[in-house]
Amino acid sequence: MSPMQNDSMIEVNCYYITDYETTKKPYENHYLHSKIKTVVKSENVISQR
Numbered sequence: 554m555s556p557m558q559n560d561s562m563i564e565v566n567c568y569y570i571t572d573y574e575t576t577k578k579p580y581e582n583h584y585l586h587s588k589i590k591t592v593v594k595s596e597n598v599i600s601q602r
Contacts, residue, residue, distance in 0.1 A: 561600045566593050 572590040 557600055557602060560602060562597050563600055564595055565598050567596050568593055 568591050570589060571592055572588070573586045574588045576585045
């Protein structure tokens, strides 16, 4: 990775979580998730220095 020299608009793939299941009780103070569903969308993002 390297820093961008100028402000730029770039196309990126964004992953969004649309659904999931979680445990009813925590394990070591964390709730575990399963059956995670995602969708991917291409978006234009402005990168600023």
